[in-house]
Amino acid sequence: MIKFLKENVYASYVLTLVRLYLGYEWIQAGWHKLTSAEPFNAQGFLMGAVKKATGDHPVVQSWWANFLDAFAIPNVGLFNFLVPYGEFLVGLGLILGALTTAAAFFGILMNYAFMFSGSTSTNVQMSLLTIFILVAGFNAGKIGLDRWIIPYIKKAVKKDATLEA
Template identity: 60%
Template structure:
């Protein structure tokens, strides 16, 4: 019932617009601060790895292993992916362009931050992003998806 309302209702698309603008603004400002202010993920990654030890670790061992053996050696890649990914997610949500995809990748980043032991606003953003992802195309109805998605359906859809 709620899923159907999120996916089909015009009133839901207006509510989703407000959610999109809020979440998109959070991503855009966070990413833009990293792009313009210089960003180095090494400190964050080392801090997350450090939170994986002790009596009550905040970071699970499997995630710390991923951070230590993949993310940290490739920190240069993450120094680009994180800030520009945040900016792109923010722009996508604000403009309503590939909306559910932008929200999905926002969720991926939020989960990565949560797995790394950082709560902040990540849990709240995940909850809001779930509504956007579940709503699918209706989340971008009041946005550029209104114009973009029909083109993709005609060009790449069923014939």
């Protein structure tokens, strides 16, 4: 299965469809936050997640709630910037097939942060689909800008390594 995802041309077509779907979902979420009449504010979400760590059946684990309480809430301005721009850029990268695995990695990182905070929505489905893109690596972005970007990066890295040796 892994070899199929990494090397098969038909897999690259299917992965392109998955990429486009995920990219649309991410770019739409980010664009909505960036263009909303009210500025995006994660504070209510973060505080709600901390509250979900208490009670008989907590939805949020205490270690995550402690992280949110100690770092995320005091730095909510950083998250108010990172979330909408991160969602938009992940979506753009997936749609264009540019730095696809990096975009997928940061997308799944956000999905897990949302799930750790007690939100499910489409995050579970998006995480599952993103795993296929991450496993496929270059093949997931072959029908996209990665066709040219990745060889250029590899050539530049190889040239730098040769110069240092």
